[in-house]
Amino acid sequence: MNITILFGGSSYEHEISIVSAITMKKVLKKSTLTYIFVSDDRAFYLVDTDKINAKLFSSGAYKKGKKLTLKKGGFFSDTLFGSKVVTSDVTLNLIHGRDGEDGKIAAMMDFYSIPYISPRLEASALSYNKLYTKFLAQNLGVKTVPYEYLSQGDERKIVMPYPVIVKPVRLGSSIGVSIVRDVSELDYALDVAFEFDAEVIVEPFIEGVKEFNQAGCYTDKWELSLIEEPQKEVFLDFEKKYMDFARDSQVLEAQIPDALKTKIQESFKTIYDPLFKGSIIRCDFFVVDNEVLLNEINPIPGSMANYLFENFEAMVYRLSGHLPKESKIKIDYQYIHSIQSAKGKA
Amino acid sequence: MNITILFGGSSYEHEISIVSAITMKKVLKKSTLTYIFVSDDRAFYLVDTDKINAKLFSSGAYKKGKKLTLKKGGFFSDTLFGSKVVTSDVTLNLIHGRDGEDGKIAAMMDFYSIPYISPRLEASALSYNKLYTKFLAQNLGVKTVPYEYLSQGDERKIVMPYPVIVKPVRLGSSIGVSIVRDVSELDYALDVAFEFDAEVIVEPFIEGVKEFNQAGCYTDKWELSLIEEPQKEVFLDFEKKYMDFARDSQVLEAQIPDALKTKIQESFKTIYDPLFKGSIIRCDFFVVDNEVLLNEINPIPGSMANYLFENFEAMVYRLSGHLPKESKIKIDYQYIHSIQSAKGKA
Numbered sequence: 072m073n074i075t076i077l078f079g080g081s082s083y084e085h086e087i088s089i090v091s092a093i094t095m096k097k098v099l100k101k102s103t104l105t106y107i108f109v110s111d112d113r114a115f116y117l118v119d120t121d122k123i124n125a126k127l128f129s130s131g132a133y134k135k136g137k138k139l140t141l142k143k144g145g146f147f148s149d150t151l152f153g154s155k156v157v158t159s160d161v162t163l164n165l166i167h168g169r170d171g172e173d174g175k176i177a178a179m180m181d182f183y184s185i186p187y188i189s190p191r192l193e194a195s196a197l198s199y200n201k202l203y204t205k206f207l208a209q210n211l212g213v214k215t216v217p218y219e220y221l222s223q224g225d226e227r228k229i230v231m232p233y234p235v236i237v238k239p240v241r242l243g244s245s246i247g248v249s250i251v252r253d254v255s256e257l258d259y260a261l262d263v264a265f266e267f268d269a270e271v272i273v274e275p276f277i278e279g280v281k282e283f284n285q286a287g288c289y290t291d292k293w294e295l296s297l298i299e300e301p302q303k304e305v306f307l308d309f310e311k312k313y314m315d316f317a318r319d320s321q322v323l324e325a326q327i328p329d330a331l332k333t334k335i336q337e338s339f340k341t342i343y344d345p346l347f348k349g350s351i352i353r354c355d356f357f358v359v360d361n362e363v364l365l366n367e368i369n370p371i372p373g374s375m376a377n378y379l380f381e382n383f384e385a386m387v388y389r390l391s392g393h394l395p396k397e398s399k400i401k402i403d404y405q406y407i408h409s410i411q412s413a414k415g416k417a
Numbered sequence: 418m419n420i421t422i423l424f425g426g427s428s429y430e431h432e433i434s435i436v437s438a439i440t441m442k443k444v445l446k447k448s449t450l451t452y453i454f455v456s457d458d459r460a461f462y463l464v465d466t467d468k469i470n471a472k473l474f475s476s477g478a479y480k481k482g483k484k485l486t487l488k489k490g491g492f493f494s495d496t497l498f499g500s501k502v503v504t505s506d507v508t509l510n511l512i513h514g515r516d517g518e519d520g521k522i523a524a525m526m527d528f529y530s531i532p533y534i535s536p537r538l539e540a541s542a543l544s545y546n547k548l549y550t551k552f553l554a555q556n557l558g559v560k561t562v563p564y565e566y567l568s569q570g571d572e573r574k575i576v577m578p579y580p581v582i583v584k585p586v587r588l589g590s591s592i593g594v595s596i597v598r599d600v601s602e603l604d605y606a607l608d609v610a611f612e613f614d615a616e617v618i619v620e621p622f623i624e625g626v627k628e629f630n631q632a633g634c635y636t637d638k639w640e641l642s643l644i645e646e647p648q649k650e651v652f653l654d655f656e657k658k659y660m661d662f663a664r665d666s667q668v669l670e671a672q673i674p675d676a677l678k679t680k681i682q683e684s685f686k687t688i689y690d691p692l693f694k695g696s697i698i699r700c701d702f703f704v705v706d707n708e709v710l711l712n713e714i715n716p717i718p719g720s721m722a723n724y725l726f727e728n729f730e731a732m733v734y735r736l737s738g739h740l741p742k743e744s745k746i747k748i749d750y751q752y753i754h755s756i757q758s759a760k761g762k763a
Contacts, residue, residue, distance in 0.1 A: 085748045111748040113489060113528055126757065129750035140488060143459060169746065170528065174538050178524030182459055182516065192520050196542030197549075206552035210566075220556075222691075269691065345568075345615065400515065402431045402457040404475035411472065 072388055074102045075146070075159035077166060077176065079109040079128070083246050083267070084168035087373065089128050090316045092165050094374040096123070097319040099384050105159055107146055108133055109166060115139040115146055117157060143183045161391040164189030164371060167316075168242060172370050173199045186394055188387065190350040190370040197346070198368040201240050201272050208365045211341050215365045216274045216357060223269040227261055234276040237261060239268035250276050277359060282366065283325055285339045286353040286376035290389040295336055296353075296379035300325035316373030321381065334363045342368060348395045351375045351386070418734055420448045421492070421505040423512060423522065425455040425474070429592050429613070430514035433719065435474050436662045438511050440720040442469070443665040445730050451505055453492055454479055455512060461485040461492055463503060489529045507737040510535030510717060513662075514588060518716050519545045532740055534733065536696040536716040543692070544714040547586050547618050554711050557687050561711045562620045562703060569615045573607055580622040583607060585614035596622050623705060628712065629671055631685045632699040632722035636735040641682055642699075642725035646671035662719030667727065680709045688714060694741045697721045697732070 078092035079085055092106065106118040108128065117137040118127065127133050139146040139157060147154040162185055164176045174195030180187040190198060197203045201218075208215045219229050220240075229235065237260040239247040247267035249260035264271040287295040299322050339354050342365065353372035357364045369376075377383040424438035425431055438452060452464040454474065463483040464473065473479050485492040485503060493500040508531055510522045520541030526533040536544060543549045554561045565575050566586075575581065583606040585593040593613035595606035610617040633641040645668050685700050688711065699718035703710045715722075723729040 081743075081746050083746055085746070086750060086752045089753065111746065113530075125753045129753040129757070140486060142486060174520060174542065175524040175528050178521040178538070179528065182521050182525065184459075192524070192538070193542050193546065196520065196539050200539065202556070203543075203549075203552070206549070206556065210548070210552065397427075400427050400429055400431070400457065404432060406432045407435065407471045407475040411475070 072102050072391065073105065073158060073160045074099060074387070075105045075107055075157070075162040077107050077109065077162055077164055077171075079111075080166035080168070080170035080176075081109075081111055081113055082166060082168035082170055083242060084166075085111060087316045088165055088167045088171070089125055091167065091374045093123055093125065094317050094319050094377075095163070095165070096120070098374060098377045099387065101384060102387075105157060107139060107157070107162075108136075109170065110134075113170070115141060117146075117148065141179060141183060145183070145185055160186070161387075161394075162187040163375070163387070165375070167371055167373070173241070181397055186391065188350060188390055188394070190347050190352065191395065194346045194350065195370060198352075198370040199241055201238060201367070202270065204365075204368055205272075207346075208342065213338050213341050213365050214362060216277075219273045221261070221271050221273065223265055227258060229257070229273050231273065231275055234278070235273050236276040237264050237271055237273050239264045240270040240272055241268045277357065281358040283327070283335055283356050283358065284353055284376075284379070285335050285356065286351065286372060286379045287339060287343065288351045288386065288390050289344060289348055290386070290393045293340065294380075294386050294389070295339065296376060297322070297324040297381075298327065298332060298335055299323075299379055300327075318374065318378040320378060322378050331358065331361075331363070338363050338365060349390070351390065353379070418448050418737065419451065419504060419506045420445060420733070421451045421453055421503070421508040423453050423455065423508055423510055423517075425457075426512035426514070426516035426522075427455075427457055427459055428512060428514035428516055429588060431457060433662045434511055434513045434517070435471055437513065437720045439469055439471065440663050440665050440723075441509070441511070442466075444720060444723045445733065447730060448733075451503060453485060453503070453508075454482075455516065456480075459516070461487060463492075463494065487525060487529060491529070491531055506532070507733075507740075508533040509721070509733070511721070513717055513719070519587075527743055532737065534696060534736055534740070536693055536698065537741065540692045540696065541716060544698075544716040545587055547584060547713070548616065550711075550714055551618075553692075554688065559684050559687050559711050560708060565619045567607070567617050567619065569611055573604060575603070575619050577619065577621055580624070581619050582622040583610050583617055583619050585610045586616040586618055587614045623703065627704040629673070629681055629702050629704065630699055630722075630725070631681050631702065632697065632718060632725045633685060633689065634697045634732065634736050635690060635694055636732070636739045639686065640726075640732050640735070641685065642722060643668070643670040643727075644673065644678060644681055645669075645725055646673075664720065664724040666724060668724050677704065677707075677709070684709050684711065695736070697736065699725070 076092050076095055078088045104120050106123055108116045108118050116133050137148045139148055145156045147156050164171050174192040177189050177192045177195050197207050205215050234252045237249050247264045251257050251260045284299045335356055353369040353376045355366045357366045422438050422441055424434045450466050452469055454462045454464050462479050483494045485494055491502040493502050510517050520538040523535050523538045523541050543553050551561050580598045583595050593610045597603050597606045630645045681702055699715040699722045701712045703712050
């Protein structure tokens with residue numbers, strides 16, 4: 072299968088997207104990979120699969136590659152005789168953060184009828200925004216960590232007891248996130264978060280909370296990963312997460328009772344279906360007092376959480392065969408015709 | 418000012434978008450208009466402003482126009498010597514329904530740094546979906562009409578008393594909407610709605626309910642329209658709405674007490690700010706027992722509700738000067754550099 076990997080983007084997670092993309096070379100071994108890089112100014116470049124490495128981007132050498140244009144049916148390069156499509160069976164959206172996770176890439180792939188693996192526009196808009204994720208979960212009956220919401224102009228006052236964790240509403244990968252141990256630290260944490268977003272949410276920081284990650288997708292059946300209990304320091308900082316995106320071998324399954332496993336799996340399915348069809352996502356759950364709480368939806372996890380699956384590549388192939396398609400809308404101009412014939416009679 | 422009007426699209430409201438676009442010729446009289454048509458298969462065509470009329474599209478004659486490509490900075494036409502941008506100060510997104518109102522056009526305009534008047538991606542995703550609109554309003558403390566939610570596989574059972582109104586979750590312009598007077602009619606109405614969407618909402622149908630429409634935007638100040646009490650038959654059917662999109666002269670203001678007017682205006686502002694910045698939207702409110710309930714958000718109303726404003730064109734100019742801009746993200750490759758220098762030392 073010929074798979075296009077779309078990565079980079081105008082995103083704070085641009086660099087970890089590069090790491091994520093390079094990791095795929097070790098994961099998708101049976102496939103022919105086509106790498107398309109989205110530069111920080113959002114130009115598309117074809118990158119030689121044999122030569123891809125991190126330095127290619129940090130040095131700017133990628134600019135010597137072919138520039139591509141996105142049009143109906145795919146990415147095109149200019150030739151002497153018009154333009155030529157870069158052939159591919161499916162595109163993996165591996166742009167973490169803005170552009171990739173906020174729905175822009177999904178919008179363009181749908182608009183131009185390009186088969187792709189990624190959360191669709193609506194799923195992206197809801198999961199990229201931590202406040203909307205709460206609405207979604209509430210509506211679906213999935214419990215979440217309690218929260219308070221502050222926007223930039225609001226009074227800087229919270230009701231919940233300390234310690235708390237302050238998060239910008241829209242970013243991923245711990246950027247702009249702080250733990251606040253008492254009220255004296257709140258102001259600074261909000262300053263940091265408001266650097267990145269005009270809205271923040273505040274959640275209780277639960278020391279030593281049990282966390283479990285579940286990834287998966289729906290092809291013609293449920294394909295759920297093993298459940299991992301991630302090893303955390305206080306919380307994952309950006310550099311730690313950065314390394315995390317390079318993981319390419321399967322991790323150990325968390326040793327948890329069957330009842331808990333089932334609860335986590337059911338919560339995952341409730342969140343996923345039908346909104347996230349077409350994508351491989353990871354949900355991060357907390358377990359508090361034997362209750363499963365959704366912490367975060369990771370709509371495009373680092374290298375799509377390959378390390379949680381036994382055979383990630385085979386699953387990508389199956390998913391490629393079961394992607395949601397937009398309905399075709401037939402335009403027959405019957406209203407314009409009927410108005411025109413009415414005018415003709417007048 | 419040179420204004421591009423983007424219209425058409427792969428949408429059930431493709432034809433009313435054409436009507437809406439043509440109406441703008443009578444509304445934006447001082448401007449130089451550039452018309453760009455999105456065909457049903459999503460190709461972009463430049464349309465001659467002097468020759469635009471409904472028949473151009475229903476006959477397929479538009480295909481003789483220049484085909485355009487969307488790239489960074491604008492729409493481009495191919496010339497003998499490369500490609501040439503179609504110049505414009507601002508683009509009005511006048512695509513009603515799918516593509517325009519679901520966030521795809523917004524995504525592309527932001528991705529390619531093209532100044533545009535339209536709800537942004539997130540605002541579109543939330544207002545295009547009637548269920549998410551309820552979440553949004555609830556979170557903002559704006560009351561809505563009560564509702565029940567059904568997805569295609571659910572048991573076809575509702576709790577609220579009849580009559581009710583059944584709406585597909587995602588469409589506009591009354592498409593797929595039915596009034597259901599008793600349980601015997603429910604099945605058929607759901608069949609109709611499920612033709613268009615896998616999810617529906619059911620609301621009480623309130624005979625003779627008072628409805629008021631408020632449009633507006635935020636430039637460097639609030640610019641609120643007069644409030645209209647729309648004349649309705651049972652409810653606006655598609656052909657009636659179709660004609661509605663051709664309105665180009667100011668309507669009469671509803672005669673309502675100041676207190677009610679203020680309530681409607683405040684509800685509008687709460688919904689609009691900050692999510693809808695950059696757009697001119699119309700909110701449709703019901704008044705029941707002296708309470709103002711949000712019925713629907715119309716993120717791209719027919720000809721953007723020009724008929725509710727005294728000087729629509731001047732407002733478009735002011736809004737063009739106050740469009741939200743995406744923050745610039747600087748990529749400095751510091752993480753890749755630090756990893757490389759760590760490796761170098763090893």
